[in-house]
Amino acid sequence: MGTAATLEKLIPVVLAFGGGVLLARRKVVPADTSKAFADYAFLFAVPCYLFGNIYASDLGALFQWRAILGYAAAAGLAVLAVGLVARLYGGRGPRGAALRIMASVQVNTAYFAVPVFITVFGTAAPVFPVLLFQVCVLSMIVITVMELGRTAGPAGRHPLRAVGASLATPLVLACNAGILLNLLSVPVPDVLLDGFAFVGDSASPVALFALGLHLGGLGLNLRGTTAEEAAIIAFKCLAFPLLTWAVCGAVFGVTGDWLAYLVLIAAMPTPQNLFIFAQRYDIDVDLSAALVIKTSVAALLLLPLWLQWAALVRQ
Numbered sequence: 001m002g003t004a005a006t007l008e009k010l011i012p013v014v015l016a017f018g019g020g021v022l023l024a025r026r027k028v029v030p031a032d033t034s035k036a037f038a039d040y041a042f043l044f045a046v047p048c049y050l051f052g053n054i055y056a057s058d059l060g061a062l063f064q065w066r067a068i069l070g071y072a073a074a075a076g077l078a079v080l081a082v083g084l085v086a087r088l089y090g091g092r093g094p095r096g097a098a099l100r101i102m103a104s105v106q107v108n109t110a111y112f113a114v115p116v117f118i119t120v121f122g123t124a125a126p127v128f129p130v131l132l133f134q135v136c137v138l139s140m141i142v143i144t145v146m147e148l149g150r151t152a153g154p155a156g157r158h159p160l161r162a163v164g165a166s167l168a169t170p171l172v173l174a175c176n177a178g179i180l181l182n183l184l185s186v187p188v189p190d191v192l193l194d195g196f197a198f199v200g201d202s203a204s205p206v207a208l209f210a211l212g213l214h215l216g217g218l219g220l221n222l223r224g225t226t227a228e229e230a231a232i233i234a235f236k237c238l239a240f241p242l243l244t245w246a247v248c249g250a251v252f253g254v255t256g257d258w259l260a261y262l263v264l265i266a267a268m269p270t271p272q273n274l275f276i277f278a279q280r281y282d283i284d285v286d287l288s289a290a291l292v293i294k295t296s297v298a299a300l301l302l303l304p305l306w307l308q309w310a311a312l313v314r315q
Helices: 003-025 031-055 065-088 094-105 109-121 127-148 159-167 170-183 190-200 203-218 227-251 256-266 273-281 285-314
Strands: none
Touching (some): 003 203, 031 109, 031 190, 065 094, 065 227, 094 227, 109 203, 127 256, 227 256, 256 285, 273 285
């Protein structure tokens, strides 16, 4: 895939995302409606897409264990590095460090990785194993630290309840249901699968449009970017993908398509859930909002370069 072909693949992404930004900036569509679009994508369209595609997938090819273990190892090293820096040099408590780990290591799968992979590669299948790892391992750790750090109310005494709630999200339920029915060879009527596909096809443009509305409404204040924000953005959009490349490629021997997929996933921006977590646990809300926006913009700007690199790796 040459440079021209790479840029052509990004036209639908730019159109859906840019349309949201433009309409929000001109107040044609209220920016606060982004939540309705995002909820539709997150709670309904993306789960429909995930279930249908996982159910129809070859799970042996979908779960390349060497690749997934390599990504998990890279994420583990990143967690240790960010956590140590936050604790030793930033003077952050456990909850502050956990929030910065989430910002630096977790990726926006539902609203960014899935639509980008569908648009560029025609499938989001490589995102599914990372999504499960992220929700079932990384998010569980962050939620547990946050809950244990709460000093008031009964919720802080029941971290397992919060962990259970994270595992019951529509995204995870859809993935698990698709895997289970696939493994058990349970027949699903074609008319139902067609319905899932019909709704799932809307996930990519609606998610990107919602993100554009959100960012268009909030705007950017680049001059107000702090040194800490700049460091986290650089780590998330550059250092973490490069670390994933090194660990997966040099240590675990991952090559070809899967190496490209994992590095691209690592290059995705900070998830919107960071802002939700910050609001829920009342910690670093402004920082979280800024990181969600600025990593999204940085990831979009760097995406053509990462796609060009991925094309070379896949040859």
